Amino acid sequence: MANSKYEYVKDFEQPDPLLPNTWIVVRIDGRGFHKLSDFYKFEKPNDRRALDLMNAAAAEVMKDLPDLCIAYGVSDEFSFVFHPSSQLFERRSAKLVTTIVSTFTAHYIYLWATFFPSNPLKPPFLPSFDGRAVLYPSTRILRDYMSWRQVDCHINNLYNTTFWTMVLQGKMSNTEAEQELKGTVSSDKNEILFKRFGINYNNEEEIYKKGSVLYRQYALQEPKTIQTSTEDEAVVPEAQQSKTQQEKFKKLRRKAQVVIDHVDIIKDEFWERRPWIISGKPGKLLEQN
Amino acid sequence: MANSKYEYVKDFEQPDPLLPNTWIVVRIDGRGFHKLSDFYKFEKPNDRRALDLMNAAAAEVMKDLPDLCIAYGVSDEFSFVFHPSSQLFERRSAKLVTTIVSTFTAHYIYLWATFFPSNPLKPPFLPSFDGRAVLYPSTRILRDYMSWRQVDCHINNLYNTTFWTMVLQGKMSNTEAEQELKGTVSSDKNEILFKRFGINYNNEEEIYKKGSVLYRQYALQEPKTIQTSTEDEAVVPEAQQSKTQQEKFKKLRRKAQVVIDHVDIIKDEFWERRPWIISGKPGKLLEQN
């Protein structure tokens, strides 16, 4: 029995290749995590187990897809970054996004019991994530994107830390705390924490203040003293990266360890010491690996 | 600290709304399931547990998203169909596709242990799925899409059943069986099964021959005797379905039971007896629900 009579329906599939030589950021977000974090009794303002679970799942995604050069997570969101030279799945948008969302979800669900041994999953309330791809045409703008997420992390964490301290330690109602924080700036919140509760925000854990950065680890380099453009290295014309070279790089990347860091990614230092992230060229493997 | 300096990066997010008043099919496929089915020792030619697990996960997706009106699954793929009138997530493509892929994955991983109690998941070999959206502008073409998948199911299952019978019962090597089946038509395969192994293909289980259809159950209607177009009902201009009506329908759909069927969806009868699938208007609830 031939299937040709119906096969014309395949013509309705539309191509969705992403523009070559641009950074691809796939950002995923927890669906309904506000409600979910209540249901599973996440701790406020930050639940360390939930963040560690996010990071563990993200690390598996990084290991599974060596074309990813960096990822950044905060709260229930994670941004995965493909290098401009990546040709994975011919850069088809839906394929890239769904592969990341599904792989992440699979590990998140699988690892749940490890991080929440006493809060078992109860269907139909299973965590899930949506995602989308965004293109960034230059390294400068990609870094601004990363900075945007980390600044957002800081703003939200300072607010949440202050709010929940006022509620949990200060015995204020949610509405009272919200009301008082309306219109305050960072220094106001720092002061509330310090004067009323003796909390120095700077001493809060880095994972809460900075979010989580995942990347492959190689030997760190000295930070540059003279600023020069890394643009040209980063956005190499495809033609100049042969298939063979891409495959070789892919193998080398698989050998590197994926690390989870909680550091400043806004300043140049992070990027200068880890030039492989931007260049796409694997660095020198550490002996420890 | 204001985030405005970096917020311009949001302008790089591109809109991706799907054309209104068209059927949206989100088809998901297992990633690397050929290798995975070896790793977890799936039975050949069909592993009932694996199919039941697919169906169980798909049923959860249907329950989670009442805008889905039908789903069809075969092997490691599933097609989920949104009605043309659906406004879910403003019909944003990535949001719709990733939500389905992630929800499906979450339940698949969660339910694995139920269906494969003796083959526990072993990371990093976790099952995952990719997906894509395809638009079909008329009910006729949507039905042709569904027919395409069911014909494909039949063709593949007849081949696989014959192949694995030749290998497992006939003690042929994979290559020998492949060689002999090259160029055969359906009747040849039926004959091989019957003459050599005494197997009447028609007696094989319906789930293998027909795949699995999931939909909400209401009181069945009599099949039509006079053929009339269901087109006009199906593709109603949005303007004619108010927000209130959409919400009302959504609630009614949540009350209906999602059933898993293994029946012919190529002929008209299936659709005529279940007019709510095409019309998008909930039918009469069964008392049993």
Add this chain to the structure above:
Amino acid sequence: MANSKYEYVKDFEQPDPLLPNTWIVVRIDGRGFHKLSDFYKFEKPNDRRALDLMNAAAAEVMKDLPDLCIAYGVSDEFSFVFHPSSQLFERRSAKLVTTIVSTFTAHYIYLWATFFPSNPLKPPFLPSFDGRAVLYPSTRILRDYMSWRQVDCHINNLYNTTFWTMVLQGKMSNTEAEQELKGTVSSDKNEILFKRFGINYNNEEEIYKKGSVLYRQYALQEPKTIQTSTEDEAVVPEAQQSKTQQEKFKKLRRKAQVVIDHVDIIKDEFWERRPWIISGKPGKLLEQN
């Protein structure tokens, strides 16, 4: 000298096929025609020469592209409609839209001197047009699109006729006329025209009230007495229209005369008497052709 070093830049061209089996409407609009109509002293409220020029250019576009089945023009805009079965330029969006815009512009500029013999074009103030493609997934919605444009024509023409009569015959200032018309409904405007100026709007020329419809002329058919769906005929699966048949139809269409009509296209009658527009199947050629 080989060009291969630079040829990788071709990879940046993105595909833009339009969804098969949907109506394609390419609507073009005059750029800055408000200013332009002042510059070339178009008559108010309607300049017959300008409309005839638009129609003449549109007729040439229709003759050039036999896949177009109907066009509708009003003021400085024109909508050209490709049949769902059209495979012209593999349905590439930019190719279809620019071809129409450029062909239209070429004839508009070329024919200007014929219609405006005493107002020669003065660069850089040359008329030009922009355009876009919009998809309509069913015949019902395509017809609603056409109705939308014709209702718009009526609304604008009634307003403009009343406004300019008040200004030109009533010696009111633009602001006074605008002020008085604010908030009026159709019957108010009809009354102003009739009571103050003795003008019966119904007697205005059809081209102003109805706009212009262009299509290929064949023998008219009797309007249907029993309403039946024309949907199925219209949106035939591609597979059912062979290349040969498409070519044959194309030739037949070239033989038909393109007519310019000013009639109601909202009611069914127009479409029922000219079934070839929706069906895409050429009718019976008139002997006069």
Add this chain to the structure above:
Amino acid sequence: MANSKYEYVKDFEQPDPLLPNTWIVVRIDGRGFHKLSDFYKFEKPNDRRALDLMNAAAAEVMKDLPDLCIAYGVSDEFSFVFHPSSQLFERRSAKLVTTIVSTFTAHYIYLWATFFPSNPLKPPFLPSFDGRAVLYPSTRILRDYMSWRQVDCHINNLYNTTFWTMVLQGKMSNTEAEQELKGTVSSDKNEILFKRFGINYNNEEEIYKKGSVLYRQYALQEPKTIQTSTEDEAVVPEAQQSKTQQEKFKKLRRKAQVVIDHVDIIKDEFWERRPWIISGKPGKLLEQN
């Protein structure tokens, strides 16, 4: 009479914004110019009048759209380049492409009689153009695109010059010439021209060998001696170019003269002496303007 009943059809218009901060190249091509150049008896291998007409029309497009920073033309094609910072028409693809195609066509048709006084246009054989937008994410790749077109110009012109000299002066048939040229490289063609016909290809006119470059003229700068990246200047985050600054730049650009040049645009010198093309910042106006 309200139009609301039909206005829902507007929802079918899909957004088409082009990615911010990328170079936009709109390339237009003559439709059926092979046939057309026969019909209007264009001279072989190059018709100077036809090229001058192309350039004259392109210059008008440049003047009309100050956001264009450079254009390159060869044969019946022209590439228009918008700067990455351009926000014209909110970067809507169809709007940008059709505006260029239509403006170009309008001037081409209008100016025809000036350049071809003895070959008047004969409808329906009017010249027309199609077009498309392509995005280039970095200045390096944009320059490779420009180089690609200029190398193509050279390759085609050397071939055409040799071919037509063999046919017109050498009295060979088209087929004979074609046959002999098959598989030849540049040096072979140069030798045929020189040895058989005494033609030194280097002495051919620059417009034929190099094509035509159009840009706004400002005071030339010294070519750089030390190569530094111009990337960072070029691809400035939008946020850093205020609306006011954009408007100011637009006005300054209108004051500059658009020049038509036939020079090498592959080497760095062209770009270094005219840094305003890449930077998007108007240079110093010449007194002569």
